[in-house]
Structure formats: structure tokens, C-alpha cells
Amino acid sequence: VFKVLNVAEKNDAAKRISDILSGHQYQVRNGLSRFNKIYEFNYYMLGQNCSISFTSLSGHLLNYDFTGIYRKWYSCHPLSLFDVAVEKNVTENMVDIKRTLEREVRNSQALVIWTDCDREGENIGFEIINICRNIKSNIPVYRARFSEITDRSIKSACNNLQQPDQRVSDAVDVRQELDLRIGAAFTRFQTLRLQKVFPNTLADKLISYGSCQFPTLGFVVERYKAREQFQPEDFWKIEVVHTITQNEADGPITSTFSWKRNRLFNELACQVLYANCETPVVATVTNVSSRPRSRWRPLAMDTVELEKLASRKLRINAKETMKIAESLYTQGYISYPRTETNSFPKDFNLERLVQEQTSHPDWGGFASRLLGLNGGPQPRNGHKSDQAHPPIHPTKAAPHLTGNNARIYELITRHFLACCHRDAKGQETSVEIEVGGESFSVQGLMIIERNYLEVYHYDRWNGKIIAVYEIGDQFEPTDVRMTSGRTTAPLLTEADLISLMDKHGIGTDATHAEHIETIKQRMYVGLTNDQRFLPGELGMGLVEGYDLMGYAMSRPELRAELEADLRRICDGTANKNDVLQRHISTYRSVFQEAIQKADKLDEALSAYFGDATRVEGSNLLNPSGASPPVRPCPRCGKDMILKKKRDGGFMLSCTGYPNCRNALFLPSSVLDITVDSSVCPNCQPSPVHQVNVKLNPRSIPAYFSSDQIICIGGCDDDVTNVLVLGSRGARPGTAAPRGGTREKRKMPTPAHPHPHSNENTPMCNCSEMAVVLTVRREGPNTGRQFYKCSKQSGGCDFFLWADDRQSPRQPATPPTSFSNHSTENTNPKKPCVIIFRPQQNAGSGDRMCKCNIQAVQRTVQKDGPNKGRVFYTCDKPRAEQCGFFEWEDAVPGSLVFGRHNTTPSYRLAQPSQYNTQQPNQPRPAGRSRKAPTCGLCREVGHTRRSCPNR
DNA sequence: GCAAGGTC
Numbered sequence: 001v002f003k004v005l006n007v008a009e010k011n012d013a014a015k016r017i018s019d020i021l022s023g024h025q026y027q028v029r030n031g032l033s034r035f036n037k038i039y040e041f042n043y044y045m046l047g048q049n050c051s052i053s054f055t056s057l058s059g060h061l062l063n064y065d066f067t068g069i070y071r072k073w074y075s076c077h078p079l080s081l082f083d084v085a086v087e088k089n090v091t092e093n094m095v096d097i098k099r100t101l102e103r104e105v106r107n108s109q110a111l112v113i114w115t116d117c118d119r120e121g122e123n124i125g126f127e128i129i130n131i132c133r134n135i136k137s138n139i140p141v142y143r144a145r146f147s148e149i150t151d152r153s154i155k156s157a158c159n160n161l162q163q164p165d166q167r168v169s170d171a172v173d174v175r176q177e178l179d180l181r182i183g184a185a186f187t188r189f190q191t192l193r194l195q196k197v198f199p200n201t202l203a204d205k206l207i208s209y210g211s212c213q214f215p216t217l218g219f220v221v222e223r224y225k226a227r228e229q230f231q232p233e234d235f236w237k238i239e240v241v242h243t244i245t246q247n248e249a250d251g252p253i254t255s256t257f258s259w260k261r262n263r264l265f266n267e268l269a270c271q272v273l274y275a276n277c278e279t280p281v282v283a284t285v286t287n288v289s290s291r292p293r294s295r296w297r298p299l300a301m302d303t304v305e306l307e308k309l310a311s312r313k314l315r316i317n318a319k320e321t322m323k324i325a326e327s328l329y330t331q332g333y334i335s336y337p338r339t340e341t342n343s344f345p346k347d348f349n350l351e352r353l354v355q356e357q358t359s360h361p362d363w364g365g366f367a368s369r370l371l372g373l374n375g376g377p378q379p380r381n382g383h384k385s386d387q388a389h390p391p392i393h394p395t396k397a398a399p400h401l402t403g404n405n406a407r408i409y410e411l412i413t414r415h416f417l418a419c420c421h422r423d424a425k426g427q428e429t430s431v432e433i434e435v436g437g438e439s440f441s442v443q444g445l446m447i448i449e450r451n452y453l454e455v456y457h458y459d460r461w462n463g464k465i466i467a468v469y470e471i472g473d474q475f476e477p478t479d480v481r482m483t484s485g486r487t488t489a490p491l492l493t494e495a496d497l498i499s500l501m502d503k504h505g506i507g508t509d510a511t512h513a514e515h516i517e518t519i520k521q522r523m524y525v526g527l528t529n530d531q532r533f534l535p536g537e538l539g540m541g542l543v544e545g546y547d548l549m550g551y552a553m554s555r556p557e558l559r560a561e562l563e564a565d566l567r568r569i570c571d572g573t574a575n576k577n578d579v580l581q582r583h584i585s586t587y588r589s590v591f592q593e594a595i596q597k598a599d600k601l602d603e604a605l606s607a608y609f610g611d612a613t614r615v616e617g618s619n620l621l622n623p624s625g626a627s628p629p630v631r632p633c634p635r636c637g638k639d640m641i642l643k644k645k646r647d648g649g650f651m652l653s654c655t656g657y658p659n660c661r662n663a664l665f666l667p668s669s670v671l672d673i674t675v676d677s678s679v680c681p682n683c684q685p686s687p688v689h690q691v692n693v694k695l696n697p698r699s700i701p702a703y704f705s706s707d708q709i710i711c712i713g714g715c716d717d718d719v720t721n722v723l724v725l726g727s728r729g730a731r732p733g734t735a736a737p738r739g740g741t742r743e744k745r746k747m748p749t750p751a752h753p754h755p756h757s758n759e760n761t762p763m764c765n766c767s768e769m770a771v772v773l774t775v776r777r778e779g780p781n782t783g784r785q786f787y788k789c790s791k792q793s794g795g796c797d798f799f800l801w802a803d804d805r806q807s808p809r810q811p812a813t814p815p816t817s818f819s820n821h822s823t824e825n826t827n828p829k830k831p832c833v834i835i836f837r838p839q840q841n842a843g844s845g846d847r848m849c850k851c852n853i854q855a856v857q858r859t860v861q862k863d864g865p866n867k868g869r870v871f872y873t874c875d876k877p878r879a880e881q882c883g884f885f886e887w888e889d890a891v892p893g894s895l896v897f898g899r900h901n902t903t904p905s906y907r908l909a910q911p912s913q914y915n916t917q918q919p920n921q922p923r924p925a926g927r928s929r930k931a932p933t934c935g936l937c938r939e940v941g942h943t944r945r946s947c948p949n950r
Numbered sequence: 951g952c953a954a955g956g957t958c
Contacts, residue, residue: 010957035958059956066952073951081952093958120956176954183953191951210953326957511955 004045005108006054006144007101007128009115011036012330014056016149017114021052021158031055031104033096038104045158046110046142053104057097060120061127062088064180068638073188076641079595081185082588083675084629084639086177098131105132105139112142113164114157117389118338119570120508123172125164147389148335150396170576171569177580178562182587183210189595190542197602198609207538208522211559212507214542216515218554219500220525220533221543223492230489235263236270238277240433240440241479244467254478255466257433257440263485274482276436281480285473286439287432293445295424295461297452299382300391301415302342303509304502306408308495309415313458314407318498319513324408325392333398334412338509339389342382348390350377350420356396362410363417366455370421377420392416411458418456425449426461431469435477442466491532504556505563537608545601551590630675631688631713636660642673642691652712664712667723669699683713695722 008014015037018026022041029038039054069075070084090098105111111132115121129141142161146153186209194202240257264270299305303322310321325337344350354377357367370377394413401409426447433440444466453461492500498512507515519525524539535543546553562583568574602612629639633654640662643653650673652664666673672694680688690711697706704722712719771790774783856875873885
């Protein structure tokens, strides 16, 4: 029998669809995830009788994240987050679901995707497909398209199975990657900086940035500021009251005439006019007119309208509303609740849906009368359509709902019935009078047909009864009074905020509510007593800070541009990678400038949090001073990044440290170096980024520009030569002989211990024998021996403790008194240690925290991958803790940038000699030189200048 | 400890 695996986006949907297809005759089996069952039945699809397994996910299975160390906040400069690799991982609590899929697909012959028919659903569909194809690469895949879980829709989808749409899924990938990179970069930047700048108030705050939460915050701030700038004004007005009993049956009727001038902002002027009207005075009716009025029935309901109505009419907030709507949908009571469509298709079977409601005790009668209307249900349609889902409507009667579920269902149903009925009709009478030279008027309303209002009790259209007047009538007003008031500008309500988000495309129907929740949680905004949004100090400061920099970070336009590009990817008019790269590039530039102008952020926030603590440049971001990757490591494949050494020099270092110790030390002639976005066409493995260098002109030959973009991947002989020349102290004007008699120059040769040398003396970075010296200065290292460059002047900055060399391939164990080393500098030339992470006595239990007291051992209690893992932390009370943290099982010294970093320098690979050697294997000793590798054709034995393929 | 998007 032909077995078909069907997968829905969530268990409720799988169950509901199985129920429909099986005619309630399905078997249930447990999957590996307790939330996602497997429903089994037989069904005719794909032209034959099939044995169906129907299981589900719980939304996305996969989530983008950075790789390896880049997940750690201090691993790199946040700028790198625009460039380092990202990967999709199975979300931790989705592993069971993935394994269920893998198990089930093994004995299936076809796969049908039943995820929601929107952008995210398409992407989730591909997550399923990729997992299944990994197990069974050639399994046929189909896509069921449906917009509501009803018999008709589901069976129709089953009879018209289609193909999944890669482009739609691509668009989601782009969004996900951008959201992660931008969000993480700015969040780390803001958080790390502001925690240091305002340690008293923000030290423990997470100050997040997100492409949706920030514009949402922006709306709140913008309205608040508009209100602040708003000048409330006092105004005055006059009204005329007339109470009369025209017939005993109606009793006395009071009509309040309002002033034609509406209001005046000058009290004196108003008083002057009022003086003429004060009783006793006679009013003369100058005009009476009557005209038909109608009140429009509501438009077909989309998600935003549902959220707004629920917030306004039912006082259920948007988040709660969507949760309920989702559940009503999966129970089959309403259509898909995430829709941008407010127009019913022409051939939509409204009668059937109205018919479903005719038995309801409250609105059944109305539904019946609606069916009996001449022309039947005629929905009031808007002009929006997402081409995927119809407007929200009830799909069947729901007699047993309770609480807010019932209230939301009722809102949707009454709205639907109202929308399909007719506008309310009335007759309005307008009476104008003149009193003391001033004109006044009053409107009365007689409702003739209530129509939709009968069912839609959320709308009020009260008839207003006024007395009967005729032109020329004269009467003495019961009262003429002068009243005063004050103009106001209101703050945003939740409904207002949702409207703005919707209008500007911030978030999706499903997430409006969550973004609002986030900015509340982050203390960016708060609510007033009457539930209106008020920005907090943090929210104000952040928005103002970026405004000061000149970036519209809190404006919705940036997100809107992305949305437009995503639509282009979906319809095939834009390429996934082009869009991705363009947006990354834009945001990278913005981010770079934001860092440069970070003082503006401090400035704006100091208006709320007091004086800013001065912090130097970008140091605060990242104590390790790392930068975006230059190239993949030829040894281990991880990224190699530029790092600044404490002495000001630069190195190219593998992020796989300490497992991979590949590195390249650059000579001191390199004054500055940054990664360029351009990629070398020759060097492998690609991408090897070119770098922007500033060289000391006094240290390089005259023919070589001191400021240029070069490749340090080893393909360029000039670069290879000059960087060595530089470190050897070439003088201006001493042009290097080209390809001539002189021995070919090498890149700076790292110091190798010389196993065959008698003294076993290490080589310095100039490839010279280092000299051994002894610490003379008083201190903990007095008498200790160290190696340094032998040259008196112009030498390199090589430094190595002699006693660190004894087992050079093991990470050195720091002395127990190590915590002093950051302050006790025994080397006149360079500090002993760069403290990045607190030092500890690796391997022993008595680790010291940053406060220099013994750290305590604790065990992770929280559920998660680290549960049960032992770590060390500061022993002080939580509020006073120094932040020290160390896994008990961490590789000793793995994140410590100290003097150990100088010791393994003998392992450095030369760029022209990157090889496939495994890390930690002995390398051939000494200074023997390999044959050159051509930068163009990669053949060994010649350079690109002499390349035969050139 | 970051996002937004699914979902429980």
C-alpha cells in the first residue's frame, strides 16, 4: 500500500485535518514529541488509496544563530556579526519532532506539506522537506494549499496538490538572517556600551534592538513628543438650551443648540458675544432641513481590525486576542485569523456560513432574516487582499464556548453577520436658530432601519429626539450658557499603535502584540492609568540618541524597504542573495557610524540617567578587540580574524584557538589594518578578504604605497616581500631589487623553537635568534628569564618567558600569583598579560574572581543544554558580583588572552605555506623554505609573475 | 543575555 507522510504546522491542525479526511475514523499514535501526535487513516489521494500518516511541527523547527564562539557576547566586535557565518540549528525542544519526521519518512513513499499557506508556512515547509530528503533524497513532495480547516477547503486542497514555492521560502531566509544580524549587533552594542556608561542604572539591563520593536517604540515616542510640543489652549463656547413639552405623550424634550462658531480661544471676545445672548432674549428659527443619513456596516474583518476591535470593544489586548483566535481556528470555528484580506471573493459561499448561525439563540434570528433579504448576504468589502486567506469569519456554530473564547467568537460572528447585512438608515433633521446675533444649530436623528445594528451591538447610533420647529418660530431659551474647555492631544492607545504598525508594515498580524509586549518588558514604554502608551526614560533616550546621530532607526521606513524587497523575492523580480547583501551592507555602514557617534547615545541618555561615564571608543564593546573574519583558516576551516596585540601590533588569528593555533603575526610596519569587503580572486579557501592597510612609510620601500588595499593571503609576492622588508626596517628610498639577485624575501617568520639548535633558542619575529634576559626589577618575576628580540633598535616585539617554553605544546599553567600580573609589569617593554577574561588557576579548584577573592563552585539548575554543568562564579551577593564566570570543564586558558598567546607563536603558519597539517602536530622545524605556490594557478614551483598560465 | 517568526 502507498504510504504518504503528511505534516502540518501544528498538532491541532494535523488533528483537525485528519478528522476531516478520515471522516472521524483515524487512529492516534504517539510521536517522539508528546505534543505532536501521529494520526493514521486511509484516504484516496495522488490517484490511489493511500495509507496516511499525519503528524505535525510546532512552528519553525530551525532557528538561525551565529556559529561557535560568535554566539558569545564578548567573542568579537559586534560589527563582525554582519559578516560571520550563520547557521540554522534545530531548536532544542524541536529535536524530538525532527526525529519523528526522520523516523516516519523512512517508510513513506510521498510527502505532503500542510503548513499554513503564508510566507512563514512555506519556509517551515522547506524545513520539513530538507529533513525528510536528508533521509530519503528522492521522495516526491507535494504542497497542500488551504486557507481554512473546513471539509470543503481541505478536501479541495487534497485534490489539487501543488509544489512548494522556493522563492517564498527564500524571502523568509533573508528576513531571518537580517533580523538576527542587525538585532544582535545593535543589541550587543547598545547593551555593552550603556551598561558601562551608566553603571548605576543600566548595569543589569538588557537593552535590545530589533527591526520591529524599535519602530514600535518610535511610534510611542513620536506621539509623546508631539503631545509635549502641543500647546494646550483654553477655549470658550456658548450653547443654547431649550426644553419644551409639545405633547403630553412625549413629555418634555430638551434640545441643546451648539454654536456655529464652535469655540473661541479668547475669553473676553467670547464674553462680549455672550453678553448679547444672555437671557431674557428671543431665539428665532432661521432654517429647518431634513435629509436621509446612513451608518455603514463594518468592512469584512482582517487581523488588524480584529485586534483593534477586541482591544476597544472587549478590552482584550491584542496578544490575548490572537491567542484565542488561533485556538478558535484550530478548533475549526473560524477561518484563518492571520489575514490581510478585507474583501470576500465573488464566488464565496456566504449563505452557507450564515446558515450555520441561524440556530444561535442570540443572533440566529438575525441570521435567518439576513438569508431572507432580497439579494441575500452582501458583504461590505474593502480593497485589501493578501491573495491567500479570506476575511476572518465564523466557519461553524460554536455553542459551547465560554469566557473570552466565546466573546471573541461572538465578535467575529456578529461582525461577519453585520458586514453581510445592510447599512443602517435614518433621517436627520437640522434646526438653525439665531440668538443675539449669533447662530446656533441642533441635529435630531430618527432611525428608520436599524439593519446591521441589530446584531452589531458594538456600534451605537442613538437617535436623538428634538422638538419640532418651523422656520420663523420664536421662543425664549431655557438657558444660554458660556462654557470653557482646553484642547488636548492624546497619547496612543493599543489600537492606535496596532494601526500604526499595520500601516507601516511593522511585524506581522501574529506579532504586533508581541512587539508591544517587548517594549513594555524592556522598560522602554509604560502604560498610563487609562491604558495609553507613555515612553520611559530608556525608550526616550535610545530614540533620541539615534536621532542625534542622524539615523532614522526608530522610523518604520527601514523595515518597509525590506518588506518590499521580500515581496520582490517572492514574485521572482529580485534575487535572494542580492537583497541580502545589499541590506547587510547598508546596515553595516549604519552600524559603523553608530559606533563612531556613540557619544550621541550617551548624550541623549544622560539627560535621563545623569552624567555619562566616559568610555573609550569601541574598546568597551569588546575587550578582545576582534574584527570581522579575514579568511577561513586553511588548517581548520574556522574564521581567521585580525586582532590587535597589546603593544599595538596586529595579528591574524584563528578563532578555533586553542584547538587550532594557526596565526600570522604582522610586522610593526603595519600601523593600522582593517578588513575590506572585497574578496581575493586567487586565494583559497575562499573567501579571503583583502585588507586595508596603513603602513609606516619609513619602514617600506618607496615604490610601495603606504595606504592601500592588499591581500595578505599569500598570493601577492610584493606584499609578502614588503611586509618582511618593513619589519626589517627598510629605509625610504631603498627600493627593493625586483626578482633579482637578492634572496627571495619571506613573510615574517614566526619564532620556532629550534629542536636541532644546541641552545634550543627560540626565534623572534624577525627570524633571528632571540636573546635571553633576566628580570631585574623588584616584583613577583624578579630573577625570571625571558626571551626578546636581539636587536637594540628597530627590532620586533617578540617576548617569551623562558620557563613557558619547557613544554611548548601544552598551554602554560599560570603561576598561582597570576592575578597580580596585570598590575606588576616586570618587562620594561611590554605588559605581561592582557586581561580579557579573569585569570584563574586552571585545573585546580581555587579560581579567583575579578574581585580577587576565591570563586565559588555552582551547578546549573536551569533546564537546558548546560543543566548539571559546574561553573565558578563570584562569591559576593548577587548585586555586588563582579561578573566572573567560568565553566568548570572549560579548556584551561581557552578564553584568556594573556602571555600564553605569545608562547605558541612557534606554531604560526606562513600565509604562503598554509597547509593541511592538523593542529597540534609538530611542524617541520627551522627556516627551510618551501617551493613557492603560484597565486594564479595554485601550482607549486613558480610565482604568479612567472606563471605560464598568466 | 541578542531578532522575528513560527508555536505549546
